[in-house]
Amino acid sequence: MASSLFPTYARYPISLVKGQGSWLWDDQGNRYLDFMCGLAVTNLGHSPEKVKEKLKAQIDELWHVSNLFHIPNQEVAARLLTDNSCADAVFFCNSGAEANEAAIKLARRYHQKVKGTDRYEIITFTQSFHGRTLATLTATGQQKVKEGFLPLPAGFTSVPLHDLPALEAAISDHTAAIMLEIIQAEGGVYIADEQFVQDVAALCRKYGLLLIIDEVQTGMGRTGKMFAHEHYNIEPDIFTAAKGIASGFPAGAMLAKEYLREAFTAGSHGSTFGGTPLATSAMIATIETIVEDKLPQRAAEMGDYLMGQLKEKLTGLSFVKDVRGKGLIVGIECAGPVADLVLEGQKKGLLFVTAGPNVIRLLPNLLVTTEEIDQAVDILVSIIEQHTAKEESLV
Numbered sequence: 001m002a003s004s005l006f007p008t009y010a011r012y013p014i015s016l017v018k019g020q021g022s023w024l025w026d027d028q029g030n031r032y033l034d035f036m037c038g039l040a041v042t043n044l045g046h047s048p049e050k051v052k053e054k055l056k057a058q059i060d061e062l063w064h065v066s067n068l069f070h071i072p073n074q075e076v077a078a079r080l081l082t083d084n085s086c087a088d089a090v091f092f093c094n095s096g097a098e099a100n101e102a103a104i105k106l107a108r109r110y111h112q113k114v115k116g117t118d119r120y121e122i123i124t125f126t127q128s129f130h131g132r133t134l135a136t137l138t139a140t141g142q143q144k145v146k147e148g149f150l151p152l153p154a155g156f157t158s159v160p161l162h163d164l165p166a167l168e169a170a171i172s173d174h175t176a177a178i179m180l181e182i183i184q185a186e187g188g189v190y191i192a193d194e195q196f197v198q199d200v201a202a203l204c205r206k207y208g209l210l211l212i213i214d215e216v217q218t219g220m221g222r223t224g225k226m227f228a229h230e231h232y233n234i235e236p237d238i239f240t241a242a243k244g245i246a247s248g249f250p251a252g253a254m255l256a257k258e259y260l261r262e263a264f265t266a267g268s269h270g271s272t273f274g275g276t277p278l279a280t281s282a283m284i285a286t287i288e289t290i291v292e293d294k295l296p297q298r299a300a301e302m303g304d305y306l307m308g309q310l311k312e313k314l315t316g317l318s319f320v321k322d323v324r325g326k327g328l329i330v331g332i333e334c335a336g337p338v339a340d341l342v343l344e345g346q347k348k349g350l351l352f353v354t355a356g357p358n359v360i361r362l363l364p365n366l367l368v369t370t371e372e373i374d375q376a377v378d379i380l381v382s383i384i385e386q387h388t389a390k391e392e393s394l395v
């Protein structure tokens with residue numbers, strides 16, 4: 001029977017029906033070790049007990065009321081975020097794209113309403129990914145997401161990562177902010193150099209620009225800190241979170257410094273569903289678990305173990321060009337396309353994704369065990385060995 005869905009996704013021929021911890025089951029009863037976490041979303045594993053209990057309790061109480069009322073859960077979730085980051089104020093929405101959209105709107109409004117300047121342009125970086133709304137796909141530095149959507153909104157430009165002269169040359173009297181993904185996740189797991197990030201922050205100070213860090217994928221403990229920018233000794237003016245913030249319940253957040261609070265006044269931005277009692281209950285339980293169980297530290301330790309094992313066991317394989325990462329976002333850059341390896345992994349019971357055509361991206365949950373990492377590494381090594389042998393027999 002023909003599907004009633006738009007064909008917007010190239011789906012794998014697998015239907016997953018159950019998940020627990022690091023494991024997923026399909027409708028045929030096959031079991032998979034999950035090293036993608038729904039794209040960095042289920043950071044506590046599947047159906048984590050504390051989040052499940054809190055959501056169930058909230059389902060019995062209240063689901064939705066509208067932001068025309070006070071929502072006590074929102075205050076709690078926002079305080080958890082500000083207590084555990086450099087931010088002072090939070091706006092809740094429902095996705096990463098919406099969080100970035102809010103960040104772009106806040107940056108423009110701050111310059112235009114608070115500072116009284118004609119600044120609106122956002123500078124982003126080639127290969128970045130910021131979302132699929134018209135503004136965020138325009139901000140995105142990858143061409144493929146823009147095709148067929150002309151005309152794009154004005155006020156965005158991108159320059160290559162690590163090209164400071166190009167960045168400074170792109171700054172004009174109309175520049176409002178620089179928006180940076182500190183680890184370009186979708187783009188290929190490219191990690192920004194510490195010096196570059198500090199130079200970007202210095203340029204922002206020099207020209208009076210806001211620094212926006214997109215932490216939609218890198219946030220919520222995955223990289224070994226609550227937010228990836230904490231590795232860099234900088235404090236962004238604005239940053240965004242979404243993927244790992246509520247263990248799979250759709251939610252996003254835009255976080256900013258105190259001096260930006262007044263840029264958004266009543267009615268200047270909003271969302272019907274942003275921060276519902278249900279979404280914020282999932283958020284509270286998720287963030288409490290990340291903080292109380294010291295999951296950023298665990299992600300750092302497990303990430304070191306995973307990277308160490310990969311580096312040790314993949315050395316000498318000509319197909320592997322680089323193994324890089326921070327905490328539990330790890331990329332294996334290869335000499336050619338890796339889409340087939342993803343399918344091989346699925347046949348052997350391991351789920352992972354790509355990042356660009358040639359990079360394998362691993363995103364296990366933050367509670368992953370060393371045994372599970374060993375299993376995943378064994379499967380990865382065997383499929384990369386097989387692939388290397390096949391490539392070598394062709395030349």
Ligand SMILES: *Cc1c(COP(=O)(O)O)cnc(C)c1O
Nearest residue numbers: 095096097129130131214216217
């Ligand atoms: C996934 C992602 C987004 C978009 O998030 P959605 O929830 O799909 O809108 C934005 N930025 C980054 C860095 C992402 O990884």
